[in-house]
Amino acid sequence: MENPSKSLKHWLVLAISCGMSASAIGVNLNVIGVFYTPVSESLDIYRGTFAMHATISSLALAFVSLYFAPLLNRFGWKPLLTGAVLLASISTMLMAFTTTIWVFYVLGALRGIGAGLYAMVPLSVIVNNWFEKKKGLAMSLSFGFSGIAGAIFSPVFTSLIAQIGWENSFIAMGLVMFLLALPAILYRYSLDPKEDGYLPYGYDESEESRRKVIKKANWTNFSFTQKSFVFIALIGLLHTSITGISQHLPGFAESNQLSSQVGGVMLSAVMVGNISFKLLIGSISDVLGIVKSTTLMICINILGIFLLLTFSHPVIQIFGAFVFGSVFSVPAVALPLLTTEFFGRALYVRIYPILSFVSGVGGALSMAVVGYVYDFTGTYALAFFTALIFHCVNLCLLFLARRETLRPRTA
Template sequence: MSKVKSGSVWAWLVLIGCIGFYSIPTGIIANTSGIFVAPVMDQFGWSQTDTTMYRTIQPIVSAICAPFAGKLLEKYDPRWIMTAVSAVFGLASVASAFATELWQWNLYGVVFGVTAAFFMYLAAPVLINIWFEKGAGIAVSISAATLSLLAVIASPVGQALISAYGWQTARLVLSLVTTVASVVLCAAFVRKSPSVMNVLPFGASQTGEDAEERSAEEAAAAVAAAENEGATIEEARKSPAMYTLILVAGIFCMCAAFFQQIPAFCAHGELGASVGAMAVSIIMVGGIVGKLLLGALNDKIGIQWTGLIATIGGALGITLAWQSGANEAVFYAGMAIFGFGYAGLTVIAPMLTRGTFGPRNYSQIYSWVSTGIFIATAISFTVYGLIYDNTGSYDGCFMVVIALYVVAAVLVPFTLKAGNKLWKK
């Protein structure tokens, strides 16, 4: 009788593949886009609005494409889908190094948007939730923390390349590294499901006379039963939990996006621009630690309490920073705590989806959550900009962020309870 091994190392290899198509392009290319704005503006004489328009186009296109991406990932082999996505995004980024017209950058924004619908928020949580019966929280957090770490490294490296060789060479180098690493890791390690590799998900319970192995028939039955647990996409769409889930994910996105306003807040206030620059680094480091801790907490105490910790941490951190005045120590402490809320976007959203609706139609359900995240990304800068332009102060922005975290804290337990009614008896 054929045997199927439990707790396969393949789950962790698939995680490496997820880092390839998700953490590397997002960390190295998407999160370093800001360092190219000034040199591109200076060379071509464009306004900042025109130069960054492609980053507004990207989340809008991604929001439109995300539901279709979810269906494709569920129907076809994600190994080759994500390998193709990695190659298209990487080559488009390489081509952007030679872009000299605004329409070329805007076209890049469209390609970026289509591919990001697959790699930026959707595919990694989908695969991790298939491959990890236990430990999914820490696996998601590892991929997200790797992204942040790569961004921390890539930004100064990219800036050094710009200073030494110009923005085109710097963008070409970063894009080539991203393309090769993403395609190789994705093709080598991504696999559709444990059953394809004749293994069980990581952490699957072991039964029978042999604790090391289970028969293929037993394994197939166990995996099929686990994958069919949860609400259908039709049931989810009829439940208020679907819409509060999307709202919670959008809130975490809106609040996380506020960190980009911190340098301007400091520069226009008592703390000064240098404190603002340091604060961004502290938020990034706090986010790395926060992602790992939130992932571990999810696996230990569940998503409800972990979600509350993330929302309370975000609200507390922003409140401390807002009320710090000229006290740098208090301000930095607030930014470090805010890292927990910042980390919630990439940890809480996917794990709340799994906890609310189960794995049955996870990819399609989470594709709609991704749509909400992309929409929140598109409007966040406009919202904060309008508040500052109309009040001449960032106080209103801080109050909005705090209020949003409070709303999320209320919605997390409601979402879980309402969604679980559909499938948990």
């Protein structure tokens, strides 16, 4: 008989969640940057103006995450997932048939709503429910596939745009999003493994009981106004405000008199870094703990910014872009793990959607803001210097949150 806490199905569920991540985050968010320049030049508009459609999409993605739980209770997981995938992919394909910016904004909002219902919150819920041991590794693999999709499809769509135009490339993008999520629709599984007769991977009842006793003493009187929650929310907001820079790396390369090919390689490099550092933080968090791992990722990203700002050689720029890819490891992997670490699994479903929304707002706004920074200053330097300031603030907030968590609480 198959072990209910260690089975092939656990890894198959993880595999289909990887496809969801590649579709909803990888293609939807991490590839859209290759469209900024060709579409804005074709429509004769600012890059920031067109990038605003991605901002609206990301805001919609973040906002709908708040309503994932009630929508799940009303429609059930598979009908909700199917409708979400269809909405995200079809709205993307419809972008091929318009040259009107406000229509792009409407379609971007619809794409974000669809993607949000099978992106950050449901993915983290799947991993949290299906994995107890090796949760960090599972979380990093799941969200790491968004980087794999970005690394693979960024040059693919760059080439497609050159060969068949951005209009037909939007159709191809919608089809790719649908196909990557299709296994999650077809495979039989539940969000809660107990509904399928399984337990979380590596589940130990004695450890779970001991952990619940500890968390109950600390978080019975949890409030969204308590300092630790506010600090973590601010970290999510400020850190994801840096992620929008990655989609502008092709434009950053051109501003440094580098070729568009180098810019395309830099976007692929940042996605390879996305993958690598998500896998790294997941692995080391299982050993060192998530607080130390998050600190390490922030320091590595500071190094990436230093390389991009200091050296103009194409090879160093590409390597700097790879190191900068570490920026994605914190919101994707560290934030859900920090939520579990500081607030416990019992409160996770209540807390994480709020944190996901707040961090999503930061990432969404940065896409357009970084574009406008370049439009009005002629350089991306201000965006990078602001990122360095945010990193310093976040390191302070992380340790303050840790201190608040360890401080004894009175009833």
